[in-house]
Amino acid sequence: MKMCGRQTGALVRVALLDLYRRKDLIVVWLLSLVLLLPLAFFSPFGISGAGRYLNEIALLLVWLFSAVIGVGVAARLFPAEFESRTIFPLLAKPVTRGRIVLGKYLGALAASVSALTVFYLAYGVLCGLRQSVWFPVVLFQAFLLHIGFLIVVTALAMLGSLMMTPSANLTLCGLLIVGMLVFGQRLPSLIAAQPYPGKAFLMLVHALGPHVEFFDLRQRVIHGWSRVGWDVCAVVLLYAIGYAAACLGLAGWLFCRKKV
Amino acid sequence: MRSGDTMDLLTLEGVTKTFGDVRAVDGLTLSIRQGEILGFLGTNGAGKTTTIKMLLGFFRPDSGKIAIWGGDPRTGAVRRRIGYMPETACYYPFLTIRELLDFYGGLCGMTRADIRSRAEQLIGRVGLAGVEKRLLRHYSKGMLQRAGIAQALLHDPDLLILDEPFTGLDPLARIQLRDLIRELRAQGKTIFFSSHELSEAELICDRVAMIRRGQTVWCGALHEVAGDGQQNLERIFLKMLGGEETA
Numbered sequence: 001m002k003m004c005g006r007q008t009g010a011l012v013r014v015a016l017l018d019l020y021r022r023k024d025l026i027v028v029w030l031l032s033l034v035l036l037l038p039l040a041f042f043s044p045f046g047i048s049g050a051g052r053y054l055n056e057i058a059l060l061l062v063w064l065f066s067a068v069i070g071v072g073v074a075a076r077l078f079p080a081e082f083e084s085r086t087i088f089p090l091l092a093k094p095v096t097r098g099r100i101v102l103g104k105y106l107g108a109l110a111a112s113v114s115a116l117t118v119f120y121l122a123y124g125v126l127c128g129l130r131q132s133v134w135f136p137v138v139l140f141q142a143f144l145l146h147i148g149f150l151i152v153v154t155a156l157a158m159l160g161s162l163m164m165t166p167s168a169n170l171t172l173c174g175l176l177i178v179g180m181l182v183f184g185q186r187l188p189s190l191i192a193a194q195p196y197p198g199k200a201f202l203m204l205v206h207a208l209g210p211h212v213e214f215f216d217l218r219q220r221v222i223h224g225w226s227r228v229g230w231d232v233c234a235v236v237l238l239y240a241i242g243y244a245a246a247c248l249g250l251a252g253w254l255f256c257r258k259k260v
Numbered sequence: 261m262r263s264g265d266t267m268d269l270l271t272l273e274g275v276t277k278t279f280g281d282v283r284a285v286d287g288l289t290l291s292i293r294q295g296e297i298l299g300f301l302g303t304n305g306a307g308k309t310t311t312i313k314m315l316l317g318f319f320r321p322d323s324g325k326i327a328i329w330g331g332d333p334r335t336g337a338v339r340r341r342i343g344y345m346p347e348t349a350c351y352y353p354f355l356t357i358r359e360l361l362d363f364y365g366g367l368c369g370m371t372r373a374d375i376r377s378r379a380e381q382l383i384g385r386v387g388l389a390g391v392e393k394r395l396l397r398h399y400s401k402g403m404l405q406r407a408g409i410a411q412a413l414l415h416d417p418d419l420l421i422l423d424e425p426f427t428g429l430d431p432l433a434r435i436q437l438r439d440l441i442r443e444l445r446a447q448g449k450t451i452f453f454s455s456h457e458l459s460e461a462e463l464i465c466d467r468v469a470m471i472r473r474g475q476t477v478w479c480g481a482l483h484e485v486a487g488d489g490q491q492n493l494e495r496i497f498l499k500m501l502g503g504e505e506t507a
Contacts, residue, residue: 007369009366018354088313089411091316092316093364095336
């Protein structure tokens with residue numbers, strides 16, 4: 001157990017150092033702050049209630065940047081190992097391939113969550129300055145479910161990185177995330193309205209696709225609606241963990257069979 | 261000697277590996293004894309690196325048997341006792357040497373205190389003291405080779421597998437590495453290294469194995485052939501492998 005912890009810890013640390021030393025994250029943070037900062041003080045045309053639009057833009061940016069970081073980091077880890085040939089000394093160590101997948105995934109997730117925390121802190125402070133409402137419970141729930149979103153998309157991107165080229169992986173993940181965010185809630189009604197074989201295809205997408213729309217609490221935060229039940233949050237997070245576990249299981253299986 | 265040790269520490273029996281139409285290793289049979297330095301020599305593309313990758317369990321042979329301490333090289337118990345230095349120095353460029361050793365030590369299950377003391381000792385031993393705070397991306401090729409040696413020795417392995425260890429090293433570093441390899445043998449370690457640098461092999465090997473097209477063409481102790489003082493390793497190499505290559 002101690003051995004497992006040390007090995008996983010080592011892999012997580014290196015994934016974090018990789019992200020922070022590349023300085024990509026610092027650029028994204030600075031960019032997000034530059035974009036978010038005016039939202040704290042900007043009052044569009046003096047219209048009351050227009051602040052909601054600003055909140056919407058701010059949260060959209062937070063989602064966009066977090067998705068870019070989560071998918072970008074996870075999609076790069078294995079291809080970078082193969083490209084730079086660092087995979088050879090890594091595989092020569094007494095660590096199983098399954099543990100390498102798990103360690104790298106946890107590293108990518110830790111890096112993405114650390115970036116997300118900064119985004120939400122910035123958003124919370126800027127909204128607090130403008131609206132004098134400091135970190136409501138619903139914002140904390142949005143943050144928690146956003147972590148669930150990252151749990152799913154980093155696992156999906158890591159699985160994709162073992163099956164296709166990085167550019168194909170990024171494109172497919174991007175399409176899936178945007179597609180599910182936009183159409184995810186409407187999929188059941190679309191399935192009902194479609195004839196076969198389109199119906200079968202949509203049913204497959206509904207069954208296997210990552211339901212990232214479950215994690216989206218932006219509307220509640222923007223309009224100041226009440227929080228969701230904690231049991232709902234728990235179920236959605238369990239879905240995220242289950243989906244990620246399935247992706248990682250498949251990724252581990254693929255990595256064990258991958259030729260080096 | 262730990263349990264499971266035998267006279268022949270590592271054995272390959274009729275090992276074959278094919279990639280598509282190319283037979284990289286073809287019925288290779290070889291053994292290494294405990295505490296010896298074996299030079300694994302051959303021209304480029306002879307099958308040296310493929311053999312090493314099979315020894316490390318990166319992939320299985322199509323046929324034949326590989327045993328290290330009588331066990332499968334893919335098991336954790338066996339790999340814990342092996343140190344490997346790859347042919348090209350491929351380490352994370354965003355880490356310092358200490359962080360690199362910290363990482364590999366963690367993968368070997370070492371405690372932080374053990375890693376720290378061992379890293380301290382190895383950084384000095386391979387001549388990287390004073391550049392510990394520099395990221396590996398700023399290291400020269402020779403310095404990266406030294407970092408490779410340090411990571412291979414970190415967990416105090418009993419068997420060292422070195423793939424072209426002298427490549428990229430300056431004369432001083434070569435001498436230091438040669439001394440280090442001899443010192444490790446004196447400590448009872450077994451060293452298997454592939455090379456096409458015959459002069460280095462001649463200076464430090466107890467035995468050499470020469471392969472061509474994935475087959476062992478000659479294997480023996482250097483003193484057996486160098487007895488008359490006339491025949492050096494280069495001559496044997498040319499005799500065994502040169503005819504076909506130069507034809």
